[in-house]
Amino acid sequence: xxxxxxxxxxxxxxxxxxxxxxxxxxxxxxxxxxxxxxxxxxxxxxxxxxxxxxxxxxxxxxxxxxxxxxxxxxxxxxxxxxxxxxxxxxxxxxxxxxxxxxxxxxxxxx
Amino acid sequence: xxxxxxxxxxxxxxxxxxxxxxxxxxxxxxxxxxxxxxxxxxxxxxxxxxxxxxxxxxxxxxxxxxxxxxxxxxxxxxxxxxxxxxxxxxxxxxxxxxxxxxxxxxxxxxxx
Numbered sequence: 001x002x003x004x005x006x007x008x009x010x011x012x013x014x015x016x017x018x019x020x021x022x023x024x025x026x027x028x029x030x031x032x033x034x035x036x037x038x039x040x041x042x043x044x045x046x047x048x049x050x051x052x053x054x055x056x057x058x059x060x061x062x063x064x065x066x067x068x069x070x071x072x073x074x075x076x077x078x079x080x081x082x083x084x085x086x087x088x089x090x091x092x093x094x095x096x097x098x099x100x101x102x103x104x105x106x107x108x109x110x
Numbered sequence: 111x112x113x114x115x116x117x118x119x120x121x122x123x124x125x126x127x128x129x130x131x132x133x134x135x136x137x138x139x140x141x142x143x144x145x146x147x148x149x150x151x152x153x154x155x156x157x158x159x160x161x162x163x164x165x166x167x168x169x170x171x172x173x174x175x176x177x178x179x180x181x182x183x184x185x186x187x188x189x190x191x192x193x194x195x196x197x198x199x200x201x202x203x204x205x206x207x208x209x210x211x212x213x214x215x216x217x218x219x220x221x222x
Binding site: 004031032036040041042043044045048088090092095096097098099100101102103 | 114143145150151152153154155158165166168198200207208210211212213214215216
């Protein structure tokens, strides 16, 4: 079974800090790498990465994919308490199956 | 425009019982995927439905079955419930393959 490994599993920082979340994956049948934010129940889509080395940005969030080393990072700058959530990384295969990691639980202290 | 909706919100069952969870996809979407998310874990893919047929399946036993209706809504059925089936069950819809999946709020199932 393909694996997606996220690190760290949990992280506590102060408001205003910058955080980097890591995601490594196995390459079988790869189509894209996905990032989601999960606060209460429904994961909400953040980024879809298909090409290596191209950074995607949305406000204070950015993400990049390295297809050679099989990993992705999600950066959040100038963190706010509203960024507290579980961040999920997932690998989407050509068969459209999505394999999720366990997530990184991020807590931002005011 | 309503997003993905799921019912019920919460459900409590006892071991051995059967349960049916329901999902209505986002307007314009024709593909529905189901996931099981245990506490502290990422969602695990159960199966995907398209054109009323199961198209992909994850590593779940036959106790887990589903159905998609002509209006693209879907049901997840779980028979002979086990304590380990307690989880948040998420439904996600998309238009075709390879496109962004939108998740519903989930159904929290507790098996006693």
